[in-house]
Amino acid sequence: MKNKIKVFRAEQGWSQQVLADKLGVSRQAVNAIEREKHDPSLQLAFDIAYVFNANIEDVFFPETK
Amino acid sequence: MKNKIKVFRAEQGWSQQVLADKLGVSRQAVNAIEREKHDPSLQLAFDIAYVFNANIEDVFFPETK
């Protein structure tokens, strides 16, 4: 699953640790999702979109099936 | 995580089995998600929204955090 977390995060000037703290997850979780090692849960995807004031569809891009 | 899968499914007149087949998952998976026993993966949430011609935000409703 492609995502633009790094772009949104850079716009806010937040480190992975700062974002992780806002989300209540570990920095490694943010890092793994950002580098697309795995997908976030649906709840976490909502949380991520929320902290960036965006919709899930603005941040995450599934393969068209 | 609240969702309106049953409503969307009823609109289309699809059984859980039919929806499961369209999604490529088991009927039990659809049943468990629909009854909110657990959340779908982000990919499956996208797939569900897609088959209903909707956005994720139209189908799934996280607790505001």
Add this chain to the structure above:
DNA sequence: TCTAAAGGTAAGGTAAACATTACATATTGT
């Protein structure tokens, strides 16, 4: 009413999304 389809649920297994800890490298500020 009888039968078939639909839906609910339980047991048991696998894979992946988290966690924590730890360490190495890269980047940035003074």
Add this chain to the structure above:
DNA sequence: ACAATATGTAATGTTTACCTTACCTTTAGA
């Protein structure tokens, strides 16, 4: 240059989102 911060990554463990099989109850059609 040095120190502090940021990032990448590995090991190991837990939880949960799936799976299959199976069985029971409910609903709907002939």
